[in-house]
Amino acid sequence: MGIKINKDLCTGCQSCLSVCNYGGITIINNVAAITDECTLCGACVEACPVGAIEIEMEEIATEGVDVSQYRGVWIIGEHYNNKIQNVVYQMVGKGRELADKLQVNLTVVLLGSKLEEELKELSQYGVDEIIYVKSPILKDYCTELYVNILTDLINKHKPEIVLIGATPIGRDFAPRISKRLNTGLTADCTGLDIDTKTRNLLLQTRPTWGGRIMATIRTPHSRPQMSTVRPGMFKIPEKIEKQPQIKKIEMDINEKDIITKIVKIIKKEKKQINLEDAEIIVAGGRGVGSKENWKIIEELAKKLNAEVAGSRVAVELGWIDQDRQVGQTGKSVAPKLYIACGISGAIQHRVGIQCSDIIVAINKDPNAAIFEMAHYGIVGDLHKVVPALIEELKRLKSEEELKK
Numbered sequence: 552m553g554i555k556i557n558k559d560l561c562t563g564c565q566s567c568l569s570v571c572n573y574g575g576i577t578i579i580n581n582v583a584a585i586t587d588e589c590t591l592c593g594a595c596v597e598a599c600p601v602g603a604i605e606i607e608m609e610e611i612a613t614e615g616v617d618v619s620q621y622r623g624v625w626i627i628g629e630h631y632n633n634k635i636q637n638v639v640y641q642m643v644g645k646g647r648e649l650a651d652k653l654q655v656n657l658t659v660v661l662l663g664s665k666l667e668e669e670l671k672e673l674s675q676y677g678v679d680e681i682i683y684v685k686s687p688i689l690k691d692y693c694t695e696l697y698v699n700i701l702t703d704l705i706n707k708h709k710p711e712i713v714l715i716g717a718t719p720i721g722r723d724f725a726p727r728i729s730k731r732l733n734t735g736l737t738a739d740c741t742g743l744d745i746d747t748k749t750r751n752l753l754l755q756t757r758p759t760w761g762g763r764i765m766a767t768i769r770t771p772h773s774r775p776q777m778s779t780v781r782p783g784m785f786k787i788p789e790k791i792e793k794q795p796q797i798k799k800i801e802m803d804i805n806e807k808d809i810i811t812k813i814v815k816i817i818k819k820e821k822k823q824i825n826l827e828d829a830e831i832i833v834a835g836g837r838g839v840g841s842k843e844n845w846k847i848i849e850e851l852a853k854k855l856n857a858e859v860a861g862s863r864v865a866v867e868l869g870w871i872d873q874d875r876q877v878g879q880t881g882k883s884v885a886p887k888l889y890i891a892c893g894i895s896g897a898i899q900h901r902v903g904i905q906c907s908d909i910i911v912a913i914n915k916d917p918n919a920a921i922f923e924m925a926h927y928g929i930v931g932d933l934h935k936v937v938p939a940l941i942e943e944l945k946r947l948k949s950e951e952e953l954k955k
């Protein structure tokens with residue numbers, strides 16, 4: 552791999568110099584030149600306004616595994632209480648895109664006992680095939696069974712890509728399977744794409760170094776390419792008319808053969824909806840000013856039947872619990888409406904709200920970065936704007952009640 556400068560195109564504008572943190576590029580005789588310090592990070596390629604810089608990718612030799620034997624994109628369908636989790640639908644949208652680029656089938660694999668109704672729903676999202684492994688014992692998640700059954704299925708069908716939700720359950724079984732298959736696993740991906748330049752490798756992007764940089768990881772030497780996918784990163788696709796092929800495998804599993812047994816499932820008491828599933832979110836940041844002031848964020852949320860969330864600063868100041876933090880090191884959300892109050896819109900916050908349908912930002916600084924991505928922006932003091940919104944909502948509600 553190396554960097555090539557097209558001397559005919561280069562104008563010596565120095566845009567590449569300002570983005571290189573390593574002194575890896577210089578200008579000689581008004582033309583860019585690569586130095587020994589270059590780390591091949593690619594920042595200059597993106598910065599060049601005339602496309603004069605190019606990274607040359609080598610064909611990567613794969614050792615040991617015959618990659619041509621592997622075909623297709625698989626999604627492992629997690630469910631709870633016989634309900635397929637949202638992250639599965641989100642992965643279906645992204646998986647369809649990857650499968651189309653590779654011109655292969657998109658398959659969802661489900662292990663369960665009473666998923667017939669859910670199969671009907673899942674069938675409407677553009678999947679080519681559903682493999683449904685059915686047994687009464689698969690009603691609830693069991694590490695051992697998931698690992699054994701999925702490893703066998705992957706060995707038999709040889710998909711080239713396997714996507715799993717980065718949920719507590721997915722994080723439990725995915726690494727065990729990747730170990731058994733002797734393949735790589737990129738955990739907690741926030742972006743996925745296909746690199747057509749290097750034999751259709753999966754580009755798996757995830758935050759690293761505590762979220763300071765985004766790393767794109769490839770798994771060239773082994774198959775399948777396995778990733779866990781962060782919930783809330785991708786949109787649930789539109790329903791389409793396309794019936795998938797359903798392969799049902801009835802499994803006769805003897806309970807005695809399983810070492811671990813689920814004795815009891817104790818549900819955690821939960822007053823709030825998961826942020827990832829919320830339809831409306833009212834979020835506050837440092838601009839709210841104090842814990843006392845935080846009450847107006849909660850009041851607005853109550854009026855809208857919304858969930859409350861916060862920026863990392865709001866969490867650090869103790870105004871809201873850590874599990875309500877939105878952003879790169881918090882939750883990625885995809886509500887219909889996200890109202891950001893007194894949040895500046897740092898990149899680490901924005902990355903967590905990019906899948907929201909409508910973003911409304913309230914900020915007193917007209918130049919706040921949040922306005923760059925907001926659909927509606929209110930420039931003003933949130934301590935005046937939020938109470939005014941609450942009053943308006945109250946007025947609308949009483950008008951509605953009068954009409955009844």
Ligand SMILES: Cc1cc2nc3c(=O)[nH]c(=O)nc-3n(C[C@H](O)[C@H](O)[C@H](O)COP(=O)(O)OP(=O)(O)OC[C@H]3O[C@@H](n4cnc5c(N)ncnc54)[C@H](O)[C@@H]3O)c2cc1C
Pocket residue numbers: 760761762763835836837838839861862863864865876877878879880881882892893894895896897898899900903913914915916919931932933934
């Ligand atoms: C590795 C790493 C990971 C991170 N992960 C996350 C993450 O997951 N989530 C996250 O949120 N951040 C994260 N951060 C922090 C992020 O960089 C920002 O520091 C943080 O998002 C800022 O929070 P804020 O917008 O509440 O505060 P500030 O940036 O201080 O912004 C406050 C805003 O409120 C406005 N304001 C002030 N008073 C009022 C008022 N009366 N009315 C209206 N507006 C007002 C100001 O104009 C300002 O824009 C991370 C940082 C790092 C380095």
